[in-house]
Amino acid sequence: MARIEIEDLYFSYRPEEEILKGVRLTLDQRPTAIIGQNGAGKTTFVKLLKGLLRPTGGRILLDGQDIAGLSAAKLASRIGMVFQNPNDQIFKNTVMAEVSFGPRQIGMPEDKMRICCQKALEAARLTGLEEKNPYDMGLSARKMVAIASILAMDTDTVIFDEPTIAQDHVGKERIRQIIRGLAGEGKSVIAILHDMDFVADVFERVIVFMEGRILMDGSVREVFADRDMLERAYLEQPNVTRLCHELGYRGVYLKVEELLHET
Amino acid sequence: MKSISLYEDKGTFLNRTAPESKLLYILTAVSVPALTGIEWAGIAFIALSALLLLTGRVLKKTLPVLGVSGFIMLTVVVIQGMFRRENMTPVFSLGPCVFYREGLYFAFQIILHILNILLSFCVLMLTTKPSDLIESLVRRGFSPRFGYVFVSVFQIIPQMTETMGIIMDAQRSRGMETEGNLLTRAKAFLPLISPVVMSSLVNTRERAMALEVRGFNSRCKKSFLNPRVKTAADRYIQAMELALIASALGWRILLWLM
Numbered sequence: 001m002a003r004i005e006i007e008d009l010y011f012s013y014r015p016e017e018e019i020l021k022g023v024r025l026t027l028d029q030r031p032t033a034i035i036g037q038n039g040a041g042k043t044t045f046v047k048l049l050k051g052l053l054r055p056t057g058g059r060i061l062l063d064g065q066d067i068a069g070l071s072a073a074k075l076a077s078r079i080g081m082v083f084q085n086p087n088d089q090i091f092k093n094t095v096m097a098e099v100s101f102g103p104r105q106i107g108m109p110e111d112k113m114r115i116c117c118q119k120a121l122e123a124a125r126l127t128g129l130e131e132k133n134p135y136d137m138g139l140s141a142r143k144m145v146a147i148a149s150i151l152a153m154d155t156d157t158v159i160f161d162e163p164t165i166a167q168d169h170v171g172k173e174r175i176r177q178i179i180r181g182l183a184g185e186g187k188s189v190i191a192i193l194h195d196m197d198f199v200a201d202v203f204e205r206v207i208v209f210m211e212g213r214i215l216m217d218g219s220v221r222e223v224f225a226d227r228d229m230l231e232r233a234y235l236e237q238p239n240v241t242r243l244c245h246e247l248g249y250r251g252v253y254l255k256v257e258e259l260l261h262e263t
Numbered sequence: 264m265k266s267i268s269l270y271e272d273k274g275t276f277l278n279r280t281a282p283e284s285k286l287l288y289i290l291t292a293v294s295v296p297a298l299t300g301i302e303w304a305g306i307a308f309i310a311l312s313a314l315l316l317l318t319g320r321v322l323k324k325t326l327p328v329l330g331v332s333g334f335i336m337l338t339v340v341v342i343q344g345m346f347r348r349e350n351m352t353p354v355f356s357l358g359p360c361v362f363y364r365e366g367l368y369f370a371f372q373i374i375l376h377i378l379n380i381l382l383s384f385c386v387l388m389l390t391t392k393p394s395d396l397i398e399s400l401v402r403r404g405f406s407p408r409f410g411y412v413f414v415s416v417f418q419i420i421p422q423m424t425e426t427m428g429i430i431m432d433a434q435r436s437r438g439m440e441t442e443g444n445l446l447t448r449a450k451a452f453l454p455l456i457s458p459v460v461m462s463s464l465v466n467t468r469e470r471a472m473a474l475e476v477r478g479f480n481s482r483c484k485k486s487f488l489n490p491r492v493k494t495a496a497d498r499y500i501q502a503m504e505l506a507l508i509a510s511a512l513g514w515r516i517l518l519w520l521m
Contacts, residue, residue, distance in 0.1 A: 047432070050436050052432045052435060052436060071435075071440065071442065072432075072435040072436055073435055073438050073439055073440045073441075075436075075437065076435070076436055076437055076438030076439075079436075080435045080436070083427075083429070083433045087458060087461070087462050087465070088426070088429045088430045088458060088462070089430070089433040089434070089437075089458070090458065091434075091453075091454050091457040091458045091461075101437060101454075102437040102438060105437055105438030105439055106438040135461065141493070144439075149437070150437070153438070202519045242271075
């Protein structure tokens with residue numbers, strides 16, 4: 001398990017416009033969702049974690065080591081990141097070649113690579129499609145290819161940027177299982193999301209970003225219970241939570257099952 | 264998104280002037296000295312362009328343009344000054360290199376032409392929004408299809424640079440070194456270029472369909488979103504430009520007849 005500490009992180013593309021204004025937090029093993037309005041600094045934050053951008057102030061410590069000295073390519077074996085748009089990533093002619101590209105780049109031994117790729121393909125339900133050309137697949141299937149190609153790298157931390165976009169119920173269910181599976185293996189999962197129901201269903205910790213700062217940080221229940229604070233960040237509670245609030249129930253319900261079980 | 268156009272709206276007189284007036288200005292600045300063959304006409308137009316650029320508050324932006332072409336102008340001076348066939352009278356020498364009066368004079372004339380053309384184009388390009396320029400040409404009967412192609416270049420190039428950046432990040436995060444020596448960069452090139460080409464092909468098809476759905480090829484007479492801007496000043500300027508060209512042409516014919 002990787003421990004990521006973020007100390008007073010500042011970032012700006014242009015000096016007059018600060019994107020991150022002093023972010024301080026420690027990421028632990030709990031699957032963590034980052035939510036917030038567009039432009040709150042979520043994607044910038046994960047890019048900094050990944051070493052794709054360099055902070056203008058503050059430090060990021062990965063297991064106690066400052067990542068400033070590591071290139072994005074060096075960090076790749078420690079932290080994996082699935083990009084929002086799979087088209088930005090996929091370039092090989094077969095699913096297998098695409099999925100094995102990352103493990104090869106980080107110098108994974110051949111036999112371990114085979115196992116990891118197989119496992120990743122299974123998790124993304126792509127077994128049997130190894131020789132297919134990703135460009136012949138639909139968007140949601142391509143997203144699965146992109147996810148599998150990061151899973152195959154077997155990193156301690158996996159970051160997802162908007163994993164549920166363009167996914168139907170079946171796709172979301174698969175992603176839910178993938179995230180649960182990663183957490184079960186003791187890996188850290190961080191995801192940027194806009195789908196509050198999915199957050200409530202799958203994640204344990206929620207961090208709310210607003211205008212480059214952390215507005216809230218706590219367990220899913222704590223964060224989603226605070227309707228007023230969420231409103232300040234222009235966010236809504238999950239549907240079940242809202243329904244129960246409207247019905248006048250006391251307590252915070254996060255999932256349909258919880259509600260059914262209770263009543 | 265970063266713009267590749269050099270244009271910036273500063274609300275100056277030149278920004279408000281119609282693109283046609285500025286196009287006609289280029290024609291005047293280039294044709295009058297060429298037709299009359301009078302050297303100081305070229306110098307006068309260079310001074311006028313510089314003055315216009317100064318009032319348009321874009322004179323500073325012409326410096327990089329002049330810098331790049333300055334290198335070419337320097338080679339003209341060196342080559343003509345030293346090696347022109349008519350060279351007779353030495354003026355000065357730098358070590359073993361002797362520069363001659365005739366060649367230097369010829370180089371001076373060429374530089375005047377280059378500066379004149381460059382600065383008068385700057386008057387148009389630095390103060391006119393590319394889409395406004397194309398729109399005014401389309402209004403005058405220029406094909407809207409080609410107009411679209413020209414305008415879209417200004418959108419597509421920055422868009423592709425942006426996509427390239429994202430794709431580079433996606434591959435870097437999978438452990439590919441994109442920084443370093445030439446070999447590393449060359450090896451990184453292929454994985455980067457194929458998603459860029461693929462996604463721009465896909466985008467092009469989507470864009471073509473989206474345009475078609477909105478009647479791009481329709482044969483009806485098209486209307487324009489922006490009203491035609493032609494002030495009294497524009498009429499006055501254009502009349503003056505035409506008069507200048509006409510009188511230069513008249514002068515030429517008169518010389519020719521005599």
